[in-house]
Amino acid sequence: MDFDWSVIWQALPELLKGARLTVLIALAGLAGGLVIGFTAGLARAYGNAVLNAIAFLYVELIRGTPIIVQVMFIYFALPILADVRINPLAAAIMAIVINAGAYIAEIVRGSFLSVHRGLREAGLALGLPFWKVLFYIIGPLAFRRMIPALGNQFIVSLKDTSLFIVIGVGELTRQGQEIMAANFRAVEIWSAVAMFYLIMTGTLTLILRLTEKRMRIL
Secondary structure (H helix, E strand, C coil), rough: CCCCHHHHHHHHHHHHHHHHHHHHHHHHHHHHHHHHHHHHHHHHHHHCHHHHHHHHHHHHHCCCCHHHHHHHHHHHHHHHHCCCCCCCCHHHHHHHHHHHHHHHHHHHHHHHHHEEEEEEEEHHHHHHHHHHHHHHHHHHHHHHHHHHHHHHHHHHHHHHHHHHHHHCCCCCCHHHHHHHHHHHHHHHHHHEEEEEEHHHHHHHHHHHHHHHHHHCCC
16 A cells, blocks of 8 residues: 555644644633642642542542543533533533543652651641742652652543544544545545654653653752
8 A cells, every 4th residue: 555645744734724623622621620639639738528538539430441531421411400501611621630630649649658757747847837838848848759640641531532532522633633534535534643642742751751850850
């Protein structure tokens, strides 16, 4: 079989459009996931019994179900329960926020608890309020330790966006499927889609490596 490069060239504008939407979903979802993850992670690490139990249930519920089930629930079941129509893009971003938040919560919890408790006791003994101990003493050390795990979660969430093809979101995989259905050039189109994902994850990996190197210098 001849590999026709012109097929990829012709499909490039649509694939770029899908790649941009993939990055948008991933960035918006991860931004929300970080907020939820830090909140739930700190609740798990330092919250009272009620906050700890709520965060625990959230984390276990999300980690125990596939993301494709979560997005299907948000898109198809939630409108019935809440009587609100959710568009596919909003449902996709919500799914990434909720899913990534649960995994980030465990990363945050583990990183904060890994810092020696003597530092916390020393900060409190100096008369600092607990939030300042977390922010100025434990936080910087914990953040440094969580960078590799957060990077891995970012890459996983970026690739998870391909699952949103099931609700018709026009991200990269969906664009590739539509182009392939029109020209039947599966080898060229799926090779191009794979290259786009490799470029995106490779760029993210490079940024993370540079960040890790920078953190070690500091």
